[in-house]
Amino acid sequence: MRQDSFQGLALDQVAIRLDGEILLEIGCRIRPGEILTIMGESGSGKSSLLDFIAGFLRPDFEAGGRVLLNGRDLTGLPAQERAIGLMFQAPLLFPHMSVLQNLVFAIPASIRSKTDRRDRAERALEDVGLKGFGGRDPATLSGGQQTRVALMRTLLAEPQALLLDEPFSSLDRTRRADVRDLVFDLARKKGLPVLLVTHDEEDAAAAAGDIHPLETGRMAG
Numbered sequence: 001m002r003q004d005s006f007q008g009l010a011l012d013q014v015a016i017r018l019d020g021e022i023l024l025e026i027g028c029r030i031r032p033g034e035i036l037t038i039m040g041e042s043g044s045g046k047s048s049l050l051d052f053i054a055g056f057l058r059p060d061f062e063a064g065g066r067v068l069l070n071g072r073d074l075t076g077l078p079a080q081e082r083a084i085g086l087m088f089q090a091p092l093l094f095p096h097m098s099v100l101q102n103l104v105f106a107i108p109a110s111i112r113s114k115t116d117r118r119d120r121a122e123r124a125l126e127d128v129g130l131k132g133f134g135g136r137d138p139a140t141l142s143g144g145q146q147t148r149v150a151l152m153r154t155l156l157a158e159p160q161a162l163l164l165d166e167p168f169s170s171l172d173r174t175r176r177a178d179v180r181d182l183v184f185d186l187a188r189k190k191g192l193p194v195l196l197v198t199h200d201e202e203d204a205a206a207a208a209g210d211i212h213p214l215e216t217g218r219m220a221g
Helices: 045-056 099-106 114-127 141-156 172-190 202-208
Strands: 009-018 021-030 035-039 059-069 083-087 161-165 194-198 210-211
Touching: 009 045, 021 035, 021 045, 035 172, 045 059, 045 083, 045 161, 045 194, 059 210, 083 141, 099 114, 099 141, 114 141, 141 172, 172 202, 194 202
Parallel strands: 035 194, 035 210, 083 161, 161 194
Antiparallel strands: 009 021, 009 059
16 A cells, blocks of 8 residues: 555554454555444454554554554654544533533634634534534533534634544434434545544445454454
8 A cells, every 4th residue: 555645544554453453454454435334342442443444553452554644654653633523422521611611722723813713613503503502511411412513623723534433323313314414424525534433334324335244353344
């Protein structure tokens, strides 16, 4: 896999180990606007794979291989320099901040004008049907609303790729479908390569992309 030729997210012979045992091995390419779904049960290494890609892998794990994004090798870079957005199972909104403050916090520091930052955050709320919610305490929002705010906070940081760690699992069936479609649609509109890890077949079907099953010690991809 040539470092300078592929636009999108590429995993080059990535292997994750714990206590010397291989949890997973994977090689794949995800083009802008595509969604790749990694399916596996608990303990198959799905979340550890995302941690490795994003630069958060715990020190008790070992990893090999390379992570490349738009031709740039990210493998040795700190998390804050990788331009990768990560959504977790829980929205993880800051409880001491309002909804709008949560969004403004994510906007890159290069955008210095307070007015511009606020306008971007308010437009983001409007984009996900939450116009007028900026002054709310995140704790007063429903689970689906919190997930929508978390999505926009992730996207306002201007990532070049998006990792989804079962972010719909805490939602009821109806909200799950609506929020899932919103996340996928926005990611495609922004041309982001997306890696979704899940054990839910409906999530995988809705992603409408390639599906790679994970089996311990087996190559996926």
